[in-house]
Amino acid sequence: MGLKKKAILLDIEGTTTSISFVKDVLFPYVKTHLESYLNKNWNTDEMKLDIKLLAEQADQDIVNNVPGVVPVKETESEQALKQSIISNVLWQMSLDRKTKALKTLQGHIWLDGYNDGQLVGHIYPDVFPCLLKWKDAGLKLYIYSSGSVAAQKLLFKHTEHGDLLHLFSGFFDTGVGPKVESTSYRNILNEVSCDPDQVVFLTDIVKEAEAANVSGITPILLVRDGPLSSTSQFTQVSSFDQIDVECS
Ligand SMILES: CSCCC(=O)C(=O)COP(=O)(O)O
Ligand SMILES: [Mg+2]
Numbered sequence: 001m002g003l004k005k006k007a008i009l010l011d012i013e014g015t016t017t018s019i020s021f022v023k024d025v026l027f028p029y030v031k032t033h034l035e036s037y038l039n040k041n042w043n044t045d046e047m048k049l050d051i052k053l054l055a056e057q058a059d060q061d062i063v064n065n066v067p068g069v070v071p072v073k074e075t076e077s078e079q080a081l082k083q084s085i086i087s088n089v090l091w092q093m094s095l096d097r098k099t100k101a102l103k104t105l106q107g108h109i110w111l112d113g114y115n116d117g118q119l120v121g122h123i124y125p126d127v128f129p130c131l132l133k134w135k136d137a138g139l140k141l142y143i144y145s146s147g148s149v150a151a152q153k154l155l156f157k158h159t160e161h162g163d164l165l166h167l168f169s170g171f172f173d174t175g176v177g178p179k180v181e182s183t184s185y186r187n188i189l190n191e192v193s194c195d196p197d198q199v200v201f202l203t204d205i206v207k208e209a210e211a212a213n214v215s216g217i218t219p220i221l222l223v224r225d226g227p228l229s230s231t232s233q234f235t236q237v238s239s240f241d242q243i244d245v246e247c248s
Helices: 019-041 045-063 078-094 100-115 127-136 149-157 182-192 206-215
Strands: 003-005 007-010 140-144 170-172 199-203 218-222 235-237 245-247
Touching: 003 199, 007 182, 019 045, 019 078, 019 100, 045 078, 045 100, 078 100, 100 149, 127 140, 140 182, 149 170, 170 182, 182 199, 182 206, 199 206, 206 218
Parallel strands: 003 245, 007 140, 007 199, 140 170, 199 218, 218 235
Antiparallel strands: none
C-alpha cells in the first residue's frame, strides 16, 4: 500500500536533476561568465546587493577563522574589489559552499544562459511523468534546494519539457535554514500548513534525510547511480517510479 500524504518536498541536485548538470554545466557557466557578468552589471542595484552579501559573508568567515577565506575588498579600487569578488567566488565554489551570497550571485549569472538557450534545466526522465501524476492526484509539490529560489525557478522554467513551474506550489531555499537542520523542515511545515506526517521529502543526501526525519517528515533517499545501501534506516529508490504515494 502506498504512503498517504498531502505534499511532496523535493531536493534538486541528485534528486530531480543530475549532479553532473549542476557540477559540469551550471557551475562551469558561472566560472566562465563571472568576470563579464561583473563588468556588465557593475552599477546595478542588484549587483550592489550581491556585493554586500559577499562582503558580509567574507567578514563572517574571517571572524570564524574559516581556513583559506578570501576577503572581499570593499574599500579598495573598483578593479581590486572586482578581482577580490572573483577570487572569493571561485574559492567558495571550490568548496561547493551553500552560502546565500554565493547562491544568490550564481542565480543571477544563470539568468542570461537560460534566456538565450545556452542552459536547459536537466530533469531525469522519470521526474516529469511522476510530478504530473502526483499533482493530478491532488498532492502539493514543493522544492527545497540550496540553490536560490530564483535559480530553482529558472531551472524548472527552462527544461526540455518546457516550463514546469505550474507543477509547483512553492519553492524554498536556505532562507528557511540549512538543509541539514531539522528546524528548517519545521519552518517549511509552517509555511505549507502541513503536519509532519503529511509530507514526504525526496533527497539524495543522508544528512538531509536525517534532519527531515527528526522534524517528523518522511524522507525517501534517491540513490540515482550508486548501489542501494543495506544499512540505511530510510526507504531508498533509484527512480521516482518506485515511489508509491497517494493523496490523503
Ligand atoms: C537550483 S540551483 C542549482 C543547484 C545548486 O546550486 C545547488 O547548490 C544544489 O543544491 P541542492 O540542495 O539542490 O542539492
Ligand atoms: Mg541533493
